[in-house]
Amino acid sequence: MNPSPHSRPLRIGTRKSPMALAQTERVRELLRKLEPDLGTDVVPIETEADQWQGDLSKLGGKGLFVKAIDLRLQSGDIDLAVHCLKDVPGDGPLPEGLVFAAMLPRDDARDVLVVPEDSGVRTLAELPAGAHVGSSSVRRRAQLGRARPDLRIVRVRGTVGTRLGKLDGTKAMAPALDALVVAASGLERLELGQRARQVFTVDEILPAVGAGVLVLECRRADGDLLALLRQLGDARTLAEATAERAMLYGLRGHCNSPIAGYCDTEVDGRLSLRGMVFDEAGSTFVRAHIRGSADDPVDLGGRVSTELLRQGAAEIIAGTVH
């Protein structure tokens, strides 16, 4: 028997961006299949990061994409939060009383190159010298600088849709953007996957910790709901993301740190975790790649962070943040 955990509709809190709303619709669909009698209401919530017009890295990674939503979950205004794991700070425990109930099977974690619709450019290598590439993440800026030091990296803020609008609609402005780098999963969730010209391999641009993973968060005390949501969780994604976040924790990093981390599961079932830490220019970086048992992802993440710290990661991070 599947007891319906709530007699009233389940209130799902989410950011208001089109990507966030699309993610939430996916979760509602999964819940409808699992528990057809359970009604759901979507509660769009404005977060501090949505209002911030400046440089994202200056927000200091305080989790401002998720904080306002977590507060509403703690106060009981909503029952469930759908977050991009990438936006959830990794440098400490979750807010009091909240737990991750499930991580959905991971979407494409890679970054992609997008060019204006009428551009013939197919790859980063084909961009002309000095081309303007939009990106506001330190992680992407650093890795683009490493591959193509001649490029001008332009800070572009806003939702994926806003950024695409700037790419397609600013030709009258000088300088126009020649390309953008965004998350593959973000484009796909907006049904804009066909705009990706080049999908960067993880060796070309190592993804952010938790990239492409949607996480369902609820109150620990909401036992019936927790049991229901757990059924949506994917064990492989949980192991991979746990290794990545253990690495991030070891480095005391956050979503806008100059840190990249990506864990994959090899054919033999073992985890393969890569980590990188760079300065903003991408000229100085350290990296590590270690394999370990899927039974102990925390240990693997700890080993990769220890190795990065041994190579000087803390000094590189300190030099970048200010």
Ligand SMILES: NCc1[nH]cc(CCC(=O)O)c1CC(=O)O
């Ligand atoms: N900070 C915004 C954000 N948070 C998660 C994603 C992508 C989707 C994901 O990785 O889950 C994005 C957009 C982007 O990075 O282009």
